[in-house]
Amino acid sequence: MGGALSYINPLTVSGVCDFIILGDGMEVMDHVIESLRAYEGGCGRNELWRRLSENPCILVPPVDIKDGKLVRDLKIGRSLDLNGPYPVHSAWMTERGAFGRTLLLELQRGCARSCSYCTLPQCFGKMRWRKFEVIEEALEKITARFDVPQAGLVTPEAGDYPFLPQLVDRLIEKKIGVSFASLRLDRLSEQMITALAGSGRHSITVAPETGGEALRFGCGKKFTDDLILEKLAMAKNLGIDRVKLYFMIGLPGESEEDVAAMTGLCRRIIAETGQSLTLSINPFIPKPGTPWKDEIFCGKHTIRQKYEKIKKDMRTIVKKTPQLRLTGIKEAETEFNLAWYGYNESRKLAEYIESGITKLPESDRERTRTELGRFM
Incomplete structure (x- = not known):
């Protein structure tokens, strides 16, 4: 296998794959094809694994993982x-x-x-x-x-x-x-909106991430509420009348005021631009390979409290009340768990599925963090 997951945490699927192409796959494709042709010619599975493992951009779990740990350094193509x-x-x-x-x-x-x-x-x-x-x-x-x-x-x-x-x-x-x-709000241009509207589209999706400006800047989204209003007003004038906004809750350093500020921002957008809003609200998931990889996942109790507050606050917007799409709490817990799977958890999950067990094995975040350090 390959794809986006191989850049972030290929160990998540290492328990069920013969080999995983790490990162940009095209550079190693000739080697993969040559190895697979040898296998079709009868070289056998062990020889296929050996051949594939000659390339540092291919993870071959039967060769590269012993007792749940990587035994060689690997390279993710970037x-x-x-x-x-x-x-x-x-x-x-x-x-x-x-x-x-x-x-x-x-x-x-x-x-x-x-x-x-x-x-x-x-x-x-x-x-x-x-x-x-x-x-x-x-x-x-x-x-x-x-x-x-x-x-x-x-x-x-x-x-x-x-x-x-x-x-x-x-x-x-x-x-x-x-x-x-x-689409990133601070890069949104009149030409881009005109092209979308000319293609028959009436909605756009953008991501303020949070209601509080200081926290938004801390996330890396360095744009103000006023800029959000300016861009969405421009979109309205050019024929876009529906906006989907992505927000996160449970961010590091988030306060009650930041959560409440979502409603204040939405109230301003509706009043000053006339846009109809749909909010997609998702719990923050600390993931491998990010500056916030070591931060805490807030958990179901905190998520539920924040959801209830947001629903209550949004109901105070009487005109064009925003529609809410809340990521399920169980889904968020599952995403956090899978994000930090290592080989052992991946293997155990496969065994659970084969046995009809529906629960997920718990990830070992610290161990997986150490193993991911072997990928350059």
């Missing part, structure tokens, strides 16, 4: 040259897929910011982006062969892509609708 000979866009578009007839264009990886709760900066490497010419060439080739009604721009933060204005102009010129994987 430096792939995105302008190299690698796929730029998704391989297919189909109404039966999760993204329908949307062509996914990967513009960049990594992040130059330092949000304290986020896995992107440390786990996914420095910010790397594709040149506009590379994206343009790929777009020209695929639109010459297929009808592309919609393009989804895959980035950690669309506004940080240096060639975004040129790309959006080119997509509009080709009459291709635009959607963004991520």
